[in-house]
Amino acid sequence: MPANRSSADRSTAELERFLTERADHLLRTAVLLTGSRETGEDLLQTAVERLLRRWRRFDGNPEAYLRRTLCNLATDGYRRAGRWRQKERLLRTGAVQAHDATGEVDLRDALVRLLLQLPARQRAVLVLRYWEQLTDSETAALLGCAEGSVKSAGSRGLARLRELAEDWTDTAALCGPNGKRS
Amino acid sequence: MNSDLEDMLREGMERFTADLRAPAGLIRHAAQRRRRRLALRSVTGAATALTAGAVALVAVILPGAPAAPATGIDATAYVVQHVSSALTAAEPGDIAQIAVTRSVTTGGKTVTTTAQEWSYGDQWRSVTNSSAGQPLYDEGYSAAGVYTLVSYLTRTWARERGIGHPTAPAAIGLLLLRPGIKAWLPGLFRLRPAHPNGAVLVPRLCLPVVSASPLLFQPGLPALGFSAGLQAAAGFSAPSLPAARALRNAIACGILADAGRQSVGGIETIKLKSRPNSPISETIWVTPHNYLPVRVVITSSASSDGTPVVRQTADIAWLQPTAQNLAKLSVPIPAGYRRVSLIKVLLGIAKRTGPRLAGNLPLRLLYGKPW
Numbered sequence: 001m002p003a004n005r006s007s008a009d010r011s012t013a014e015l016e017r018f019l020t021e022r023a024d025h026l027l028r029t030a031v032l033l034t035g036s037r038e039t040g041e042d043l044l045q046t047a048v049e050r051l052l053r054r055w056r057r058f059d060g061n062p063e064a065y066l067r068r069t070l071c072n073l074a075t076d077g078y079r080r081a082g083r084w085r086q087k088e089r090l091l092r093t094g095a096v097q098a099h100d101a102t103g104e105v106d107l108r109d110a111l112v113r114l115l116l117q118l119p120a121r122q123r124a125v126l127v128l129r130y131w132e133q134l135t136d137s138e139t140a141a142l143l144g145c146a147e148g149s150v151k152s153a154g155s156r157g158l159a160r161l162r163e164l165a166e167d168w169t170d171t172a173a174l175c176g177p178n179g180k181r182s
Numbered sequence: 183m184n185s186d187l188e189d190m191l192r193e194g195m196e197r198f199t200a201d202l203r204a205p206a207g208l209i210r211h212a213a214q215r216r217r218r219r220l221a222l223r224s225v226t227g228a229a230t231a232l233t234a235g236a237v238a239l240v241a242v243i244l245p246g247a248p249a250a251p252a253t254g255i256d257a258t259a260y261v262v263q264h265v266s267s268a269l270t271a272a273e274p275g276d277i278a279q280i281a282v283t284r285s286v287t288t289g290g291k292t293v294t295t296t297a298q299e300w301s302y303g304d305q306w307r308s309v310t311n312s313s314a315g316q317p318l319y320d321e322g323y324s325a326a327g328v329y330t331l332v333s334y335l336t337r338t339w340a341r342e343r344g345i346g347h348p349t350a351p352a353a354i355g356l357l358l359l360r361p362g363i364k365a366w367l368p369g370l371f372r373l374r375p376a377h378p379n380g381a382v383l384v385p386r387l388c389l390p391v392v393s394a395s396p397l398l399f400q401p402g403l404p405a406l407g408f409s410a411g412l413q414a415a416a417g418f419s420a421p422s423l424p425a426a427r428a429l430r431n432a433i434a435c436g437i438l439a440d441a442g443r444q445s446v447g448g449i450e451t452i453k454l455k456s457r458p459n460s461p462i463s464e465t466i467w468v469t470p471h472n473y474l475p476v477r478v479v480i481t482s483s484a485s486s487d488g489t490p491v492v493r494q495t496a497d498i499a500w501l502q503p504t505a506q507n508l509a510k511l512s513v514p515i516p517a518g519y520r521r522v523s524l525i526k527v528l529l530g531i532a533k534r535t536g537p538r539l540a541g542n543l544p545l546r547l548l549y550g551k552p553w
Contacts (some may be wrong), residue, residue, distance in 0.1 A: 012209060015209060016209055019204070019208055019209065023204035023208055024202065024203055024204050026204070027199075027202050027203070027204040028195075028199035028202050031198075031199055031202055032195055032198070032199060037202065040202075041204075041205060044204065044208070045208065045211055045212060045215070046215075048208050048209065048212040049212035049213075049215050049216055051212075052209060052212045052213060052216060053216060107190060107194075108190045108191075108193045108194035108197060109194055109197065109198065110194075111187070111190055111191045111194045112191070112194040112195055112197075112198045115191070115195075126191065127195070130188060130191050130192045130195065131192070131195045131196075158187065158188070161187065161191065162187055165187065
């Protein structure tokens with residue numbers, strides 16, 4: 001990842017190099033924030049467009065900028081601008097992996113699906129915390145809120161996930177490993 | 183449990199997105215989107231300067247535009263504004279020089295403007311004149327994609343890069359209309375469905391188009407073929423379709439009919455006419471040996487409800503790309519003219535011309551790259 005720099009004029013080739021290296025990861029973040037590949041790509045495209053607009057004079061960390069833009073778009077602006085596509089459940093996306101035979105792996109998949117049932121802010125916090133592996137303070141700085149807010153949002157999100165996971169586990173126990181009622 | 187849950191969530195995220203790869207051309211697409219946004223912003227700004235009267239004038243209702251049940255299209259209407267650059271499609275090796283006379287009749291009063299246009303490959307230029315023949319403004323794209331606009335009204339000029347070439351001709355726009363909204367703004371629409379959730383163009387040969395003009399007026403300067411939207415509308419899968427072949431297809435589809443031979447400016451031509459019940463009447467004279475158009479006359483239907491009737495004549499000459507002829511594609515900046523922002527020039531034109539010439543505003547900025 002390119003480090004911060006203070007050059008007054010950055011070339012597009014530099015941005016291309018950066019995206020070659022980091023676009024996949026950022027897309028994964030976007031998809032986790034939005035829940036579908038299509039919306040995630042759209043989100044990333046919009047974020048890149050915003051970066052491109054100021055790229056020549058951009059003086060900062062492009063990955064941090066894109067990540068922040070993705071989060072802002074996902075939690076607020078994107079939806080408000082009317083471009084928010086119908087939220088898709090991960091169950092319906094092509095990105096979902098084939099189920100493993102074990103219940104534990106299924107639960108991992110299910111947790112990601114359940115993530116989408118959380119409010120956008122809580123989801124963003126969990127994605128940043130557990131996918132991007134940012135600290136609470138880094139997450140707070142990125143989202144532009146207090147560290148306490150991040151902690152409480154993360155805590156509420158995890159608690160909600162736990163509830164949903166328990167429901168899911170109970171249902172899975174009733175239905176058996178293949179989804180059929182035992 | 184907390185730690186387990188967090189680990190499983192992390193692993194779930196990893197698994198869920200493991201196969202995702204970012205699409206190629208992120209920057210290119212971002213740049214295209216930005217160009218479109220800028221163009222739209224420019225035009226939106228200009229449009230706000232128009233009075234309600236101006237909008238009323240440029241909005242034309244095409245009564246009786248037939249529905250296209252075969253495709254589920256509610257109604258289809260083709261829009262006539264300038265006869266534009268698009269004729270480049272016919273012969274890429276030659277420069278199309280087009281003399282346009284456009285008259286709009288409303289309530290018995292007719293306003294006539296003229297324009298001289300040139301088109302050659304990526305380059306295009308148009309000089310619009312008042313009814314009295316005075317130049318109002320001069321606009322054009324260079325081969326490098328730089329748009330220049332000179333206003334003789336305000337003695338100002340602007341130049342902007344990266345707006346994108348017009349991909350639909352100012353001459354023709356297509357709006358797929360929702361029921362009951364039979365109005366359009368000339369030049370403001372691209373050859374594609376007006377509403378994302380509205381009618382969908384289904385590729386099919388010989389769709390019930392109401393006019394052959396879109397087949398003739400190539401909506402993309404650099405290319406020889408149609409825009410993606412038009413290809414879909416016309417059902418042609420070929421990447422390019424020169425005007426001559428498009429005309430033959432239009433005849434084969436019954437959109438145009440051979441109406442005999444006629445001399446136009448001393449040139450022996452074949453006269454092609456649209457169907458009698460077409461909401462837009464068009465007559466096209468082509469040379470017999472290569473089907474290149476030399477004159478196009480388009481008239482919207484008259485109606486009793488005060489709808490403006492637009493009649494437009496384009497006389498086309500095909501010039502060799504000599505240095506002298508190529509020079510006609512450049513927009514000259516007169517000495518003493520002040521350079522200002524593009525939006526200022528647009529607003530200045532809108533203020534000076536008022537509603538009478540609103541339909542002739544240089545709204546080509548709206549035409550970005552293909553969507």
